[in-house]
Amino acid sequence: xxxxxxxxxxxxxxxxxxxxxxxxxxxxxxxxxxxxxxxxxxxxxxxxxxxxxxxxxxxxxxxxxxxxxxxxxxxxxxxxxxxxxxxxxxxxxxxxxxxxxxxxxxxxxxxxxxxxxxxxxxxxxxxxxxxxxxxxxxxxxxxxxxxxxxxxxxxxxxxxxxxxxxxxxxxxxxxxxxxxxxxxxxxxxxxxxxxxxxxxxxxxxxxxxxxxxx
Amino acid sequence: xxxxxxxxxxxxxxxxxxxxxxxxxxxxxxxxxxxxxxxxxxxxxxxxxxxxxxxxxxxxxxxxxxxxxxxxxxxxxxxxxxxxxxxxxxxxxxxxxxxxxxxxxxxxxxxxxxxxxxxxxxxxxxxxxxxxxxxxxxxxxxxxxxxxxxxxxxxxxxxxxxxxxxxxxxxxxxxxxxxxxxxxxxxxxxxxxxxxxxxxxxxxxxxxxxxxxxxxxxxxxxxxxxxxxxxxxxxxxxxxxxxxxxxxxxxxxxxxxxxxxxxxxxxxxxxxxxxxxxxxxxxxxxxxxxxxxxxxxxxxxxxxxxxxxxxxxxxxxxxxxxxxxxxxxxxxxxxxxxxxxxxxxxxxxxxxxxxxxxxxxxxxxxxxxxxxxxxxxxxxxxxxxxxxxxxxxxxxxxxxxxxxxxxxxxxxxxxxxxxxxxxxxx
Numbered sequence: 054x055x056x057x058x059x060x061x062x063x064x065x066x067x068x069x070x071x072x073x074x075x076x077x078x079x080x081x082x083x084x085x086x087x088x089x090x091x092x093x094x095x096x097x098x099x100x101x102x103x104x105x106x107x108x109x110x111x112x113x114x115x116x117x118x119x120x121x122x123x124x125x126x127x128x129x130x131x132x133x134x135x136x137x138x139x140x141x142x143x144x145x146x147x148x149x150x151x152x153x154x155x156x157x158x159x160x161x162x163x164x165x166x167x168x169x170x171x172x173x174x175x176x177x178x179x180x181x182x183x184x185x186x187x188x189x190x191x192x193x194x195x196x197x198x199x200x201x202x203x204x205x206x207x208x209x210x211x212x213x214x215x216x217x218x219x220x221x222x223x224x225x226x227x228x229x230x231x232x233x234x235x236x237x238x239x240x241x242x243x244x245x246x247x248x249x250x251x252x253x254x255x256x257x258x259x260x261x262x263x264x265x266x267x
Numbered sequence: 268x269x270x271x272x273x274x275x276x277x278x279x280x281x282x283x284x285x286x287x288x289x290x291x292x293x294x295x296x297x298x299x300x301x302x303x304x305x306x307x308x309x310x311x312x313x314x315x316x317x318x319x320x321x322x323x324x325x326x327x328x329x330x331x332x333x334x335x336x337x338x339x340x341x342x343x344x345x346x347x348x349x350x351x352x353x354x355x356x357x358x359x360x361x362x363x364x365x366x367x368x369x370x371x372x373x374x375x376x377x378x379x380x381x382x383x384x385x386x387x388x389x390x391x392x393x394x395x396x397x398x399x400x401x402x403x404x405x406x407x408x409x410x411x412x413x414x415x416x417x418x419x420x421x422x423x424x425x426x427x428x429x430x431x432x433x434x435x436x437x438x439x440x441x442x443x444x445x446x447x448x449x450x451x452x453x454x455x456x457x458x459x460x461x462x463x464x465x466x467x468x469x470x471x472x473x474x475x476x477x478x479x480x481x482x483x484x485x486x487x488x489x490x491x492x493x494x495x496x497x498x499x500x501x502x503x504x505x506x507x508x509x510x511x512x513x514x515x516x517x518x519x520x521x522x523x524x525x526x527x528x529x530x531x532x533x534x535x536x537x538x539x540x541x542x543x544x545x546x547x548x549x550x551x552x553x554x555x556x557x558x559x560x561x562x563x564x565x566x567x568x569x570x571x572x573x574x575x576x577x578x579x580x581x582x583x584x585x586x587x588x589x590x591x592x593x594x595x596x597x598x599x600x601x602x603x604x605x606x607x608x609x610x611x612x613x614x615x616x617x618x619x620x621x622x623x624x625x626x627x628x629x630x631x632x633x634x635x636x637x638x639x640x641x642x643x644x645x646x647x648x649x650x651x652x653x654x655x656x657x658x659x660x661x662x663x664x665x666x667x668x669x670x671x672x673x674x675x676x677x678x679x680x681x682x683x684x685x686x687x688x689x690x691x692x693x
Contacts, residue, residue: 111287247415249295256287 088198095165095223097130097267105263109144111138111239120145122259126156133163140173146241146255148208149183152178152214169231173215177239179208184243201258206251216261229265234258290440297417298410299432304424308379309400311362314393317345319689320496325478326664327657329369332356332390333662335669335686339408339427342376344390349609350660350671350683359385359393362427363406368480368487373503375480375487377403379425381437382489382498384506384628394449396504404491476531476561476572477653478612481523486544490521491515495528495539495547509545515552524564527594531562536571538594553589553597561653565613567592568600570637572608572620584608586620588635602632610653612661617677618645619661621651626662629677645679 103126109117124142131137138156143149154175160167184206217235224230237259243251271520303311320343324336333345333353341360345353363379373396382402386394405421410429417434419426425435470494480489485501486509493516497509517533530537535554539547553569562571569589586603607623618630618638630638651665661672661680668687672681 111289115287115289245293248296249293252292252294254290254292256289258287 056071090156092193094228095226096133096163097110097136097168097265099267100129101136101265101267102127102128103138103140103231103263103265105231105233105261107259107261107263109239109257109259111148111255111257117146124152124154124261124263125204126154128158134160136160144177146239147253148179148181149175150179150210152213153178154213160221163227167221168218169233170218171233171235173218173235174213176210176212178210179243181208195203205246207244209242209244211242213237213239217259219261221265223265227267230263231265232260232262258260275298292416292435293438294435295415296431297317297415297434298429299417299434300407300419300423300426301428301430302420302424303427305400307596308362308381308425309398311360312378312385312395313360314391315341315358315360318358320668320686321688323664323669325689326653326662326669327369328655328657328662329387333372333669334369335664336364336367338365342367342374346688347671353467353671353684353686355686357393363425364490366478366480368478368482370482370500371503373500373506375482375498375500377489379403380405382496382506382508384504386504390613395570397506397508398514399508402496402508403489438620444586476522476563476612479519479521479522481521481528483523483526483528483541484544486541488521488523488541488547490518490530492516492518495521495530496639497545499545506538512547514539514547520561522562522564527564528593529562529564529569530569531560533560536560536562536569536589536597538591539599540594549596551597553599561610563611563613564591565632568632569597569625570613570618570632572605574605574608574623579593586611586638588632588638601636601638609651612656614656614658617674618655619654621654621663621665624650627651627654627672629680646680 107122109122110119112118116153122125122142122144124140126138126140128136128138140154140156142152144152152175154173156171156173158169158171160169162168169188169193215235215237217233219231219233221231237255237257239255239257241253241255268423293428297466303361320335320337322338324338331346332346335343335345337343341358343355344357344359346356347353353569359537361376361378361383367374367376369387372387374387376383376385380401380403382399382685384396386396391538396543405425407419407426408428411431418436433680455692480487480665482500484611487498487500487506490494493513494511495514499507499509514530515532517538518530519533522523522529522531526542528539528541530539530631535552537552538550540550541547560571560573562569567590567593571587573583573585573587575583584605584607586605586608587599590598590600605620605622605653606625609621609623611618611620613632616631616633618632622628626645628642629644631641631643632638634641642659649665651663653664655662659673659675661674663670663672668685670685671683672680673683
């Protein structure tokens with residue numbers, strides 16, 4: 054029920070912001086007198102959306118070496134270089150999580166083709182009430198005592214931070230694509246029986262590709 | 268530009284694959300180990316003032332002296348010239364000691380992972396003669412079972428205790444080959460009881476049924492969970508380690524009779540021939556249900572107690588009488604129901620069984636097929652762990668102390684003396 058409500062809320066935000074964005078979309082030619090420049094210097098203004106797919110790539114020693122990640126950001130272009138936004142996504146780690154993030158990014162050139170740096174931070178909410186106790190163990194020791202064995206643990210979610218860089222290319226005034234690379238640190242917490250708390254720290258290379266539209 | 272991008276992607280993927288490892292941490296209240304470094308362990312043996320018994324373990328007799336192990340702490344030495352009033356002479360601090368044996372005037376003991384030899388020539392100045400390191404497996408002391416164990420770092424030293432506290436540790440799925448201490452497993456060793464003054468320079472003692480050290484001629488055998496360790500003690504003061512032999516799984520006790528070693532394991536009794544002392548030869552195994560099982564041997568009969576209802580597994584408690592006339596093919600002759608038997612001892616045709624809360628039981632085993640029908644006496648008030656009967660005297664270690672009895676009259680054994688367990692007086 055919570056999961057469905059969150060998705061519904063997410064869809065409503067998306068539809069509202071998209072409508073709002075359309076009303077504020079503008080094509081701003083830098084040089085009104087130069088028709089070539091007019092065609093090439095697309096710039097985003099106001100609210101726009103970045104929807105990306107990606108993986109959280111890590112060591113092959115990890116239980117999950119490259120879980121899938123989806124994210125949709127509603128951004129606001131403050132000026133030619135700076136954009137701020139919020140977003141939500143879905144990620145399939147040991148459990149399914151909905152990361153809610155704030156995003157700050159700086160476009161180095163502020164033109165149709167521009168490298169950028171960004172940082173995201175937020176909190177990942179679990180969609181599952183329980184997690185398999187095997188979150189902690191790949192196997193059990195045959196010796197008693199060393200490893201408390203958890204039949205069930207409760208995921209609590211956790212904070213994340215995601216600084217990185219990327220390249221944006223606008224094909225049109227209201228459409229473009231981007232690719233980004235970032236370091237993703239994700240902290241996840243679990244409550245386990247016998248007054249035990251478990252912390253999982255993911256350190257991953259986040260590779261994303263997505264579309265930009267207004 | 269495309270080449271640069273490709274290079275960046277490949278470099279990042281390689282970086283991620285090699286270094287981006289997840290970290291999982293547990294935060295919980297646990298038994299956190301207290302370590303003693305290996306350097307400190309190597310110089311920890313020292314003689315100190317007499318102490319009261321607190322948690323007595325195995326016992327040993329040599330000449331007029333009684334040696335009682337204070338589990339993992341050291342050894343009490345009593346002058347037993349007058350059995351009715353043993354004199355507490357001294358205490359030798361030996362961290363991690365569980366088992367002892369004496370040959371001549373040299374005492375052998377374990378000290379966690381090390382094997383040590385101590386000179387008893389001058390009981391007022393007991394000194395370490397030799398230490399052979401890393402002989403025994405890394406063991407852990409008893410812990411509070413209400414809490415899990417924190418990770419053990421063997422590089423830091425041996426674990427001498429625990430403290431309960433909240434710990435934070437990264438999860439590592441590793442296999443720890445650590446053996447667990449049997450919290451109630453006591454070990455007796457033996458000695459000949461006599462009225463000779465002083466520790467003689469010759470002869471060796473006789474172990475109790477819970478012993479894990481035993482001497483045969485010029486060879487000392489010790490056993491751990493899996494291995495039989497063999498030492499040459501021809502020169503008592505300079506024991507030489509021969510080597511280890513895999514002897515079975517879950518070995519608990521060792522008993523030497525003639526040229527054979529009987530190893531009490533959780534699943535049976537393993538019999539080895541030690542005609543060639545350096546190279547024990549496997550003869551046979553007598554299987555039984557899983558249980559804690561010390562063994563003693565007299566002539567062609569072995570007596571084994573099985574204690575169930577504990578960490579040893581199973582719920583069966585009984586006394587088995589096994590014929591070892593053919594050591595390659597032991598045969599069960601009779602069984603006798605027990606309550607919770609620990610150690611046992613036999614002298615001539617009298618068998619003494621420490622049956623836990625059911626007390627000390629004494630059987631006439633003239634007819635080994637009818638042991639149960641020949642219960643001579645039962646002393647339910649005595650919660651005993653191990654006994655050594657010898658020539659009319661019964662030495663017994665119990666929950667509340669060390670007892671000496673005279674059993675000349677089996678129906679009315681007489682308490683000669685008791686060394687009680689007392690609170691710490693350190």
